């Protein structure tokens with residue numbers, strides 16, 4: 001008897017919030033993805049994923065090893081012309097932010113920030129012409145975030161200090 005009362009009471013009190021929640025969810029679906037993109041600027045799903053698919057997936061796609069697997073047999077994968085896979089948001093973040101902080105920036109920099117002032121060895125894959133490469137790099141930098149294009153590793157290496165909390169805070173990387 002007591003149990004039945006609890007159940008009835010619970011369903012009565014739950015019904016209203018559930019109903020409200022359902023109608024709110026429907027109402028929130030209204031803005032189109034396009035409107036959202038202009039509000040948020042460069043996003044992974046609209047700008048970065050198609051670029052990576054077109055320019056990098058041949059060697060960093062779903063037949064490529066994860067970063068962890070790649071690190072276990074770097075020389076072997078290099079011989080097969082495979083780098084770590086970067087064709088998902090989660091995989092890509094591993095070479096941008098952690099654990100391989102800055103690998104993406106070190107390899108794609110146009111020489112402005114590299115110690116020897118030479119472009120990183122993946123910069124050439126950003127496009128066919130200088131103009132195309134520059135435009136794609138600009139878009140990638142905007143995605144990474146203002147002030148977040150740092151070539152430092154997670155930990156210090158030689159004279160180069162590790163990445164700082166202040167620098168990490170600038171990462172945008174919008175999905």
Ligand code: HEC
Nearest residue numbers: 055056058059078081082083095100103104107122125126
């Ligand atoms: C023709 C094949 C090929 C293409 C195209 C290519 N890469 Fe690579 N990439 C490799 C190989 C092989 C390696 C591993 C050898 C090395 O470190 O240079 C690598 C390594 C990297 C690394 C270093 C990863 C690490 O953790 O050490 C990054 C970052 C990278 N590539 C980014 C890119 C991006 C971004 C693109 C597209 C703009 C791209 N690559 C296009 C073959 C390619």
